[in-house]
Amino acid sequence: MSTLTNAAEVLRLFGSGCHAITVTEVGARLGLPKASASRLMKAMRECGMLETIGDSRQHRPGAMMLDLAAAFRQSSSLMRDAAEAVAAVTRQYGHTGYISIRIGQEVTAVVDFEGTAALRVVSNIGQHLPAHLAATGRALLARLPETDLAALYAGHSDLDTILPRIAACRAQGYSLSIQETTPGVEGISVAVGDPGTGEAVALCLVYPHAVVTPQDRDAMIAALGARAADLAQRFGDPIFRAPDFSNRTTP
Amino acid sequence: MSTLTNAAEVLRLFGSGCHAITVTEVGARLGLPKASASRLMKAMRECGMLETIGDSRQHRPGAMMLDLAAAFRQSSSLMRDAAEAVAAVTRQYGHTGYISIRIGQEVTAVVDFEGTAALRVVSNIGQHLPAHLAATGRALLARLPETDLAALYAGHSDLDTILPRIAACRAQGYSLSIQETTPGVEGISVAVGDPGTGEAVALCLVYPHAVVTPQDRDAMIAALGARAADLAQRFGDPIFRAPDFSNRTTP
DNA sequence: AACCATGGTTCCATAAATCCGAACAAACGG
DNA sequence: CCGTTTGTTCGGATTTATGGAACCATGGTT
Incomplete structure (x- = not known):
């Protein structure tokens, strides 16, 4: 054809x-x-x-693509519910939130919710980022078995830094991005999956580095993690790991 | 093919x-x-x-449809700028906003911005409504010359009510929807166009009927109208008409 | 275990669509 | 107006698509 x-x-x-x-x-x-x-x-x-x-x-x-993108979003209970969860956290804290999915070595945003806070974030729907260089991507990669992860990045030039970084993210239950993809912007992300469909989504909040204290940040990570935990329970996600603050890094 | x-x-x-x-x-x-x-x-x-x-x-x-929908939205300066304008009004008033386009006798939403107010609105992207039964649709139809409008709805069973209603909307510069598409929900809409591309978009705010006073509503209409007027000037829209409160109806 | 129904896939000869370079048409800018 | 650029149409050989029949996979029933 x-x-x-x-x-x-x-x-x-x-x-x-x-x-x-x-x-x-x-x-x-x-x-x-x-x-x-x-x-x-x-x-x-x-x-x-x-x-x-x-x-x-x-x-x-x-224009039919608008309908098709909407149908894609609506086709997955996980994406729908994750979007609702992120929207609620966005309303709670006023920062922009979104959910992302992984396609091979890349992540892409599915839907975003603009916050009321000072940070104006251009929608990143339609953008593809290397998964290992984004908080959402790392959160999603952390869900893969080590063997699958190694296979996905076999021969990649940054393999030495990718694997440990994802492992740290896996241990911590969330990932953090500090001025990594956008200057002045921090992002936190937690991923959750649906074993019934094999899907996984990353829930994410982004905010200006300059106006959010570490305490605020931890509160948002906890809020995002609690929502994700609820989803994980609802969908029966055996891989989910709640955010754990006892071993802090910036994975 | x-x-x-x-x-x-x-x-x-x-x-x-x-x-x-x-x-x-x-x-x-x-x-x-x-x-x-x-x-x-x-x-x-x-x-x-x-x-x-x-x-x-x-x-x-x-999943490629996400990229294609984003490309559609980004392909039009008018849609981009209208979306920014609506996002600002949403932040200002806390109510959900969106922009819509017309395809034949239907309207469909292009992008929406969820408010922080009490009303939780399910995204209507991917939904198609009869244009004449929605505030956005009527605002867009009001931009058509009478002959084009009559031709578009030639033979339509509700022609007797459609034409005067659109005419009233045209005279008023905005359209209002009271519990018409969703119980308890009101919507206001103003349309603006770009003669360079022949495109037109409707800017829209929706809010719960019960919590918004007529004064609040007029303030929001004025805010939306001011943003639309700015767009109309920027794009050289010869058809645009600013909201005029002197002759109130619910078109 | 054998059978049946349902949903989906592959096969193959025929019919339909596609291909590309050349010719033509339209749009643009000086 | 003219030259250049961009886009469209044409037509026969080649390639692809088609539908019915046969086959496959899965789940449920006897």
Whole structure:
């Protein structure tokens, strides 16, 4: 089914900052003759997968993607309930929260809740980060058996630092990110899973480093952990480990 | 391109509460032989458009839809800026806000911002409402020339009530919904457009009817209208009309 | 254990769609 | 207006998609 594959490749070009694209660009990036690119994108327009922006030559994903992303979120009880839990913590503390999932070596945000606090965080839905470099990613990786983790990162140049860091996160029950992905911003994350579906999500809060004391931070970790523990009990997650403050690191 | 059309039809089944679907259901709903449905969905799984939920037979849209929805939102300066404007009003008043777009006779939400107030609103992204029955829809319809509006609703059974209602909304510069789509909930909406791309979005706030006084409501309408006016000026919207309280109705 | 129903997958000959380069059309900028 | 760039259409050979039949997997019943 080459047409479907080509269409998916076109759709996959939208990411990493690419919100709109022309026929010529698609042809160049996918190595398609311009006639093929033009015809494919015409067909994708006609079935709603793409749409043009006004009368311009720029194409973007079609509006149906809003429905599809919503259906994806709603398809999982775990994601739905985790989102509710994070929303509640966001309301409680006023900081931005979100839930993330892992896809291979990357994490991506599923839904976010903007806080009322001073920090304005651009939504990171649609962004993919290396999992080991983000609090959410580390929390999710910590759920993997050692063998699976080693296999996932086999041959990775930073293997020496990744494995111990994830192990520390696993022992601690949460992960912390200090100015790691965004200057001035700290993030805390706890992951929980559903053995019935094999899914796992990371619950996360982000806040400005400068305005949150260590005591505040611990309170938020505890709140996030309590919500996650509730989810873990509800879904019967055998891997879940509640945050443990007795051995502090920044994994 | 029949395969692409079929794939799009499969994807379009996700909506109106359908978050997951099996091969047999797809075959039945699209009138496809089960062999065709099976093969099509297998190909869609392989290119990431669909994924199964754990080991079950249930299929959902693939996670790539999160990226595509984000790209859709980011592809439009108007949507981005309108979202920021609504987020600010949500923070200011604590009520849930969102922006919507119109697709034919329907409206759908693009992005929402959950408030801190008592009202817990389930995200309506992924829901489609008849435009004329929603505040956002009426605000957007009010932007259409009379002839376009009449053509859009030609033959509609409620034409006698739709046209005057939209006209009233047009005269007033905003629309109001009182317990119309959700019991106990009121919504206010103002629409603004970008003549460069031909796009229009409705900015909207929803709040519990019981806790918001008419004075509060007017203040929120004014705040939303001021933000929309700023957008209208920035994008050069010749149709925009600021909220006008001198002739109150509930259009 | 054998059988049945249900849901899903694979096979294969035929039908339909796709492909690419060339020709053509449209849009843009000087 | 003209030249350049971008995008679209055409058509026959090639590739892919199709549907019914056969097969497979799973769970429940006798």
